[in-house]
Amino acid sequence: MKLLSTTLERVKPSPTIAVTNKAAELKAAGRDIIGLGAGEPDFDTPQHIKDAAVVAIALGKTKYTAVDGIPELKQAICAKFKRDNGLDYVPAQVSVSSGGKQVLYNALMATLNEGDEVVIPAPYWVSYPDMVLLAGGTPVVAEASLQTGFKLTADQLEAAITPRTKWFIFNSPSNPTGAGYSRDELKALTDVLMRHPHVWVMTDDMYEHLAYDGFEFCTPAEVEPRLYDRTLTVNGVSKAYAMTGWRIGYAAGPQELIGAMRKVQSQSTSNPCSISQWAAVEALNGPHEFIAENNAAFVRRRNLVVEMLNAAEGISCPTPEGAFYVYPSIAGLIGKTSPAGVEIVDDEAFATALLEETGVAVVFGAAFGLSPNFRVSYATSDEALKEACTRIQGFCAALT
Numbered sequence: 001m002k003l004l005s006t007t008l009e010r011v012k013p014s015p016t017i018a019v020t021n022k023a024a025e026l027k028a029a030g031r032d033i034i035g036l037g038a039g040e041p042d043f044d045t046p047q048h049i050k051d052a053a054v055v056a057i058a059l060g061k062t063k064y065t066a067v068d069g070i071p072e073l074k075q076a077i078c079a080k081f082k083r084d085n086g087l088d089y090v091p092a093q094v095s096v097s098s099g100g101k102q103v104l105y106n107a108l109m110a111t112l113n114e115g116d117e118v119v120i121p122a123p124y125w126v127s128y129p130d131m132v133l134l135a136g137g138t139p140v141v142a143e144a145s146l147q148t149g150f151k152l153t154a155d156q157l158e159a160a161i162t163p164r165t166k167w168f169i170f171n172s173p174s175n176p177t178g179a180g181y182s183r184d185e186l187k188a189l190t191d192v193l194m195r196h197p198h199v200w201v202m203t204d205d206m207y208e209h210l211a212y213d214g215f216e217f218c219t220p221a222e223v224e225p226r227l228y229d230r231t232l233t234v235n236g237v238s239k240a241y242a243m244t245g246w247r248i249g250y251a252a253g254p255q256e257l258i259g260a261m262r263k264v265q266s267q268s269t270s271n272p273c274s275i276s277q278w279a280a281v282e283a284l285n286g287p288h289e290f291i292a293e294n295n296a297a298f299v300r301r302r303n304l305v306v307e308m309l310n311a312a313e314g315i316s317c318p319t320p321e322g323a324f325y326v327y328p329s330i331a332g333l334i335g336k337t338s339p340a341g342v343e344i345v346d347d348e349a350f351a352t353a354l355l356e357e358t359g360v361a362v363v364f365g366a367a368f369g370l371s372p373n374f375r376v377s378y379a380t381s382d383e384a385l386k387e388a389c390t391r392i393q394g395f396c397a398a399l400t
């Protein structure tokens with residue numbers, strides 16, 4: 001009998017984590033590596049949030065908690081949804097997990113049956129299709145194009161929906177493109193969803209606060225209140241509060257769904273870390289001024305990267321509305337050959353040659369379902385970004 005399950009055989013490990021590991025390996029071996037692969041802010045967690053965690057430890061908040069979150073955090077989450085999104089939820093509609101990733105996983109595990117389809121716009125966050133597969137469902141990828149700024153159109157969504165569709169996963173601002181849907185663009189999608197009452201909406205709002213140039217964030221249940229009863233609104237403290245290591249994500253939605261997610265969590269991990277939950281209470285209820293300060297740095301870095309990449313031969317890089325990623329096209333480089341003799345047959349070959357020959361680690365576009373592109377995370381220092389982009393320019397210019 002073989003050891004591994006057939007379900008797991010359909011799933012691949014996260015390519016973004018693989019790139020980060022490969023870059024770390026090369027660095028440990030003494031190579032001069034600049035990692036632009038990791039999806040986390042380089043800022044430290046704000047001091048007042050760290051202090052709240054220290055207080056929680058001192059007060060002995062170190063025991064098991066309610067499976068899907070302490071009441072104080074659920075209260076803070078309800079207040080956040082009201083304050084930021086105009087959405088009314090009560091604590092019984094809220095679930096807290098070990099990161100946004102577990103929230104999404106619980107929801108898919110709790111709802112998918114064999115053959116259920118999940119519509120995922122591409123480029124997508126790497127984990128969506130594999131989580132769907134792990135939960136026994138079928139990912140249906142709907143490709144957005146560079147021409148629409150990597151945003152799915154109403155027609156594309158309409159074409160992807162079938163009678164088997166259970167979920168539509170929506171992510172704005174997006175990982176990997178940084179694309180943010182305006183209210184009108186999102187309304188066009190929610191209008192389609194209103195015509196298909198069997199489709200539920202899983203909106204991943206992890207990058208809500210990382211929006212630039214006056215971009216106004218919006219979320220499906222706010223844009224179309226009639227979707228409230230079939231929407232799971234997912235968010236978390238990882239990105240905006242620079243708390244990736246604390247592992248706190250949350251969601252709000254219909255009680256039946258939240259109860260089912262609690263059941264999955266109760267038989268797997270139980271409660272998220274008690275101390276991190278108290279830190280998250282402070283994150284949501286405490287001062288938010290640092291977000292604007294961090295965003296000023298992100299805008300400066302985004303502009304630097306977009307400008308320098310567009311100056312590289314064969315690369316075309318749109319300016320995104322949010323998150324901390326850009327997703328340039330390398331259509332102009334396909335078929336060329338690197339100085340070490342590698343033919344750039346696709347974006348994976350490009351990313352591999354770039355890492356081997358210049359020490360710059362990026363993630364190839366095929367991992368996100370749209371090629372030929374690559375993802376740059378600009379959540380690192382201006383100096384590192386300048387040096388990395390200079391190396392990318394040199395690499396592109398040296399292709400023949």
Ligand SMILES: Cc1ncc(COP(=O)(O)O)c(C=O)c1O
Binds near residue numbers: 099100102
């Ligand atoms: C779009 C998106 N959703 C969810 C997550 C998961 O966040 P967390 O670290 O809270 O699990 C990430 C993290 O990279 C992400 O980019």
